[in-house]
Amino acid sequence: MMLKFRGIDFDVVEASDHVGGRCATHSFVGVGPDCAHDYYDMGAMRIPKIGSMKSTLNLIKSPSLLNIPDSLVEYVYTVYTVDCQGNPTYYEPFCYWYQNKDSPECVSPNCSKMLSKMCSRSSSPRYKSTSTRDRTTTPPGIFSCFLPPASFNRALTETLSDYADFVQTDQKGWFRVEGGMSFVTDTMAARLKSTIWPQAGATSIDVSLSTPAVAMSLASDGRTIQVTTGGEKSSTNSYDMVFNTTALGPLQQMDLSGLNLDRDILDGIRALSYDRATKVAINFNKRWWTGFYPNADAMHRGGGVSSSDFPLGFTVYPSWDNGDGTNVLIASCAWAQDASRMAALVPDYTDPSTPTPSYAGPIAAVCLEGLVKLWAGRQEAPTLKDLHDYYITHYAWAWSHDLCTCGTFALFGPGRFQNIYPNAHYAWISGALDSVLFSVIKFLAARSTESPDVATKALKLLASDSNPDKKHFEKNERGEHPEGDERLAYWCAEASAMK
Template sequence: MSISARDHVARHLLRDAARSYRGRPTKHTAVQATQGRIGIIGAGLAGLYAGLILQDLGYQFEIIEANPERIGGRIYTYYFSKTPSVPGYGFDYYDVGAMRFPNIPWMKRVFDLFDLLQVPQIPYYLSADNTVLYLNSQRYPATETQVGKGDIFKVSVSSGGTVPDAFLNPPYPDPTQSSSPDQYWWSAALATLRDPFKALNDVDPEHIQEAEAKAWANLVTYDTQSTRGYLLNFGYPESVVEWLETNQSATGLYDEAITETVIDSLDFDWPAGSPQRAAGFPAAHPPSARSGNADDTPPWVCIEGGSSVVTDALAKKITPNNPILLGQRAFKVSLADSTTGQLDVSYASPGGQTLTRSYSQVICTVPLGCLDAIDTSSIGLGYEQNAAIRSLQYDSSCKVGIKFAKRWWEYLPKPVFGGVSSTDLPIRTVVYPSYGLKSESGPPVEGQPGILIASYTWAQDARRLGSLAKDGARLKYPKDDPLIQVTLDNLAAMHGISREDMGPVLDAYSYSWYDDINTRGAFALFGPGQFSQQAVGGQGLFAALKVPNNTGTFHIAGEATSIHHAWFLGALNSAWRAVYNVLMTLGDAQGLAKLQKNWGVPDEFEVETLNTLHGIVTGLPPLSHRTKTDL
């Protein structure tokens, strides 16, 4: 049974919610929904995927998208040019949003979509030779072990720092299992929380629910703690916690829930479980993807041409009779008919005109910060649903892409082809392109321009750099811009070169996701207590988003509502679940069977639990008990 730790957690949380919700007074009015056109709010990955599934099942729909210029949401590739007459133009881009995908078992739904859309995939080099760690003004090769090397970055008390000397010389039981002192202490602190989950895939199906419950019970004890609080309570001095956060995470990211940290770390060490957070701050010392991966290191890929190729291809699969309406900002959803649960969606067009359209059901896929600004007061959302929309935590993320006249990193004395370098300077992370590599066939060749993600930041690091991005979200390159200047200075310091060695800057484009009116955050990253059930009779904030409103006709989707938030997979799974609940409300048994046959069942769900929760919230009887009148 190869599912992720997150899936185990999600299954248990939903079972818990179903048990808790039974006997709780609910304010539902069972409706007789009609099979009319379905409205989808948001043309990001979740909205497009929900549309594709509905189309396959024979349902009509339309998608309302606030952005007047593009689809895709947080799947966003910025193209500096699309000029075929320029050699190498095909590499003149960078992914502002999602950019890399591990080919591991629980990502199968993502790769099935890639196959369906026939999008071209190329290797993504998560690590590479000659990348660097530049910490405390000390430079060290990122792919070399630090075991037995002492205080490389001069952070110990004896070197003038604040980290007790003993932490720089840990008692490695097996030096081959650690690559640095910080990795050792990080792993030691999380071992008791991670180990029960690591063992779940060896449990036989008869005992899996019991084993999941025990693993979760062990972890949920600490769910109200932040990662910082957990490490301090574990006994690490504050200076050590600060050191670990700097090396293993991003500034302020240890304020996330320890639960989030644990299951995230398990995701990234398939199949064994790694302490580093590759979704956020990249693993400091992963095996080199270009110089021989360990056998159990999963292959990573990126999309040739950028991740927007996926959402563009997805939109092309949707037929014209299911329109995608750009530049339409939804601001209100109201109950139009209490008998059928029909909903009206009011939205503003680019010209300022206010329009209203009626739908039999609505799937809302926009980020929760955007949903919070939509008036849903009349449609029967529960207290915990409204609390979740308002409260569930999102992280910040900012990228700075710079177009250089030459790919200077490939012509250093120790050239870099792909991979990541990390630093404690403001830019924090540098991502070298995995496409158009000099050592591979085809353009670009020497003398042609190249795009570097010169800074990729999260949490406080992203908020600080993001504040320098004028116009809130994005910035076309002016030579005197302070964001570009600090980025270039940091790049030079990291690599031990001058700014002149990097050659001319041709263009730049920065993006801060928290400052985008259509996202208002980068991705969900829950805070302490936001996973677990916090009150007797309560679902918990996370589980509350898995169910529809009390008429069963308004469904919340998007990556934040999936246990796999911050991932492509989270958006896809959430869309599947929203469509499932649409069919449950209609009582469409044939549609449900076709959905499961054609689109499978995401690992994070058990249909029996979804059925139970849907029935409790909506008051609708099980499918087997409904009469033709009910249907």
């Protein structure tokens, strides 16, 4: 969209059959009775109302961008009440070590204290290359309330950044997108195709779906880049600039030998690990889980998240009221090692020999049995037979099995990539938007010949009143500048030119 706004001619090739990557919504339309929300988000599903998500919210709400503000509606992350002393009471079912309660009482009061202590020390060089496990003396199992298995090997700063994003939302809340996150990226694709955006007479740009890039190389002139695509429309085309937006897993599968990349870059492409995520949604003919809501208002708002050490991981209750009829429940939202084990049960839905989904299927059976254990002892707790009777269908997705992602989001290990200034919220949509903005600044800076201070001119252009991206450059409520530092963009462009 930024390139189209600048009047730059470009092509978009997409390996998948849809745009949006992990902004992917699966629809249950045509399976069972219709309902208002017969879908679930297989990837990104919520946006916290915090400063670092400003670029995402601006993209959705701005009249000069997507202009779909009404699609942002409340997402209820937890269901709780607060007593006169300010102590919260949570109502969702929890289950750890086969006990239907939250993690031990000694954990919650000490988590914030421990992380605050780590935060104060993390600026020391000896802490920069340590894992979460290195700085944790308590047995890791105790912290399963907020970290899935295998998460303790990631960087300490990774854990702190992730924790901080969620803590900030405690008082500010969350958004979801009505219709699913795919609505955002589908609207972006529609803006590219439009002949009236950003103004009448604009060039229509079609995204070439199911067209994977299989190779990139420098042309004989040493300036243009040749991109070879596969699929039904296999071809090789030359470009002055290529913005690669793939994850590093798919990038590694391309033939990059013709780009003459440094060994450090190639090693970086290989080395960066990605977290895993698997989600299973079950379409039920009855909203059987309303028993935990404390009152009618809470039941109408819906929402809430249960957690356990069962294979389920997290169970996400829908943040809407479709009545007591057909409803879609995210029965399992698993990360890390939990996700890998659930992924082994996910069938290949493109294989004609794959059986029709049923409650007897391996992954559905694990989820239904887990839900029964999770709800054991609660009022109106369902039996396994009840859930079999309520079951309509299900759908499961493992991002580690997706050829176009090879995982969910990047997961930095201790000391990895510590000198490339990674975005602190790169796993969110805002991280991708900020990365794109930073890349466009570098592109404009490198192509400018009007002044040595090309970055300043590029920024003035991007921050002009007529530019829909202007809000990217506004300071946040604490007076801090955005993470995309224009000086760093300039020096990146200069260094590339010298090389």
